Amino acid sequence: MIETLNIKGTEDSPEVVMDFQKGFIRISGTSWLEDAYGFYEPLYQWVSEYSKTPQKVTEIEFGYTYFNTSSAKQIAKLVTLISSLKQSSEVHVKWFYEKDDSEMLKSGQKYSELLNLGFEFVETEFEAEPEDEDEGVYKIIKK
Amino acid sequence: MSSDNNIAKRDFVIELMKSTGTDDLNYIYRGEFTQNLQQHILSLAEKNIDRDRISGKIKKRIFHIMVESIQNISRHGDAKENSEEMTSSFFSIQKQNKWYYITTGNIIENNKIDDLRSKLDKINSLDSEELDIFYRAVLGNGQLSNKGGAGLGLIEMVRKSGNKLSYHIEKVNDEISYFYLHSDINGITLGEAPVQPLGSVYTVDYMVNLHRFILDNSILLIYSAVFDQDSLLSLISIMKSRMSGGLNSKKKIISIMVEMLQNIIHHGNVTVSGISGCQGIFYISLNSGKYCLTTINYVKTTDKEQLSYKIDHINSLTDEEREDYYNERLFDFDSDESFKEGGLGLIEIRNKSKNPLEYQFFDTEEGYSLFKITTYINI
Structure with a gap:
């Protein structure tokens, strides 16, 4: 069995949850990583491993507030892996974006279109964690 | 005085x-x-x-x-x-x-x-x-x-x-x-x-x-x-609190800042006068609703030509062509160097700012040149 990945978010790196049991993946927050490849590489490995024996349904959520271009490339790779996961699991992808953040919506649409993934787009409020206000650590507020 | x-x-x-x-x-x-x-x-x-x-x-x-x-x-x-x-x-x-x-x-x-x-x-x-x-x-x-x-x-x-x-x-x-x-x-x-x-x-x-x-x-x-990632984060915090305006224009400026500063961190690490580091300058001005962001850092004089070519090329493309160019590179995982380093920064800066990139080189000693790049953002 693949272990659950649980990475806490920081000022410049996203929060990651990858749960095999639930067939659930969520990446959210800010991704301004200097070494984006180093951060995302273990995530590819997890997804590749998961793809071998996936759950019937896989729920995937992206909720970025910001990402830099080095991360954009790594997200492209991740989304590509997710698109091949479709062969063995029913994949639902939700792309959360902050209210009025049209740029982030556009980025999601680009990934969705280029890989024919049919993202569901969800406009939402993002809440800064109280002690980290202004520090860019955000959480998606779930309805 | x-x-x-x-x-x-x-x-x-x-x-x-x-x-x-x-x-x-x-x-x-x-x-x-x-x-x-x-x-x-x-x-x-x-x-x-x-x-x-x-x-x-x-x-x-x-x-x-x-x-x-x-x-x-x-x-x-x-x-x-x-x-x-x-x-x-x-x-x-x-x-x-x-x-x-x-x-x-x-x-x-x-x-x-x-x-x-x-x-x-x-x-x-x-x-x-x-x-x-x-x-x-x-x-x-x-x-x-x-x-x-x-x-x-x-x-x-x-x-x-x-x-x-x-x-x-x-x-x-x-x-x-x-x-x-x-x-x-x-x-x-x-x-x-x-x-x-x-x-x-x-x-x-x-x-x-x-x-x-x-x-x-x-x-x-x-x-x-x-420059390093720490100073980048502090600079971003200052500008986040300093700027007024809507979410979109704020985010645009912050994103451009991140790309410009990370360019110094990724490419500006040089050894000048025996000391190594990503030495650079960042400055930002706001004049009648127009933000102007500039960075200056050292590059190897031998890289000058390639960098000029790249920026001229980005500036010469139409919005549509630039979009294609970006997407093509976004999904290019074949070359290891391109994959790990990205190389999308300048295209993104041009896309987000909606203005041509301005740049200049100034020759210094020891085979290095100063590279100055300026971005204008209308808000």
Whole structure:
């Protein structure tokens, strides 16, 4: 069995949850990583491993507030892996974006279109964690 | 003030870059000083100084003086809330050869000048023993002005720096003047070979000129130092609090800043005069609704041609062509170098700013050139 990945978010790196049991993946927050490849590489490995024996349904959520271009490339790779996961699991992808953040919506649409993934787009409020206000650590507020 | 010392006449920032060594710092912030901003402004300076090879005791003194200085701006600044004058205040710190120079500038009412002058002249006339006695006397008689403080902050600054305060008062109009306050701190511990500050450019006169320069050019912030991810995050925090406007334009500017600063971090690591580091300058100005962001860093002279070609190419593309070019590269996982390094930064900056990229090279010695790139963003 693949272990659950649980990475806490920081000022410049996203929060990651990858749960095999639930067939659930969520990446959210800010991704301004200097070494984006180093951060995302273990995530590819997890997804590749998961793809071998996936759950019937896989729920995937992206909720970025910001990402830099080095991360954009790594997200492209991740989304590509997710698109091949479709062969063995029913994949639902939700792309959360902050209210009025049209740029982030556009980025999601680009990934969705280029890989024919049919993202569901969800406009939402993002809440800064109280002690980290202004520090860019955000959480998606779930309805 | 002599006009031959006029910074604005030269390409000030290029001069600055050429004249500063890798360990140097030139950091100036102009604008509002809310509680939140004060914290971010100080944090950037602290992160920079924290790395310096000077004693912890001296670091503490420097931090202490920084805090006193920045509080002086909000405590004694007489600019009316939300007035244009309010954003003319500045905080700055420079360092060179292990000497630290902290300067602030703010508005004061002309009728307070005499009192301030006599306070400063009195403090500057005392030796350290007399200063201690004076400090206790002021502390004891509790003559606190309505804004808190009877010059205690000023006395503290002299006690912590061990040097007299320099100041300059420049009349703005019949009601107000600019008040410049400047401290020198020696970062060299006893026993080390002393380096005299003599000949340092960072005097109060220099700062008056620099202030004029940033006002004339609507500059909000200049940061000339070694760049890393930490300083990037501090700079972002400052600008996040400093900017007004809608979410989209704020996010656009922040994203462009991240790309520009990470370009310095990724490509600006050079060895000049035997010292390695990502030395660079970032500055940002705001003029009639238009933000202008500039970075300067060293590149190998041999890389000049390729970089010029790349930017010219990006500038020559239509929006649609650029979009295709970006997407093509976004999904190019084949070349390992391209995959790990991205190489999308300049295209993204051009896309987000919606204005052509402006750039220039300046040759220096040792096979390196200075690369200056400017982005304009209309909001």
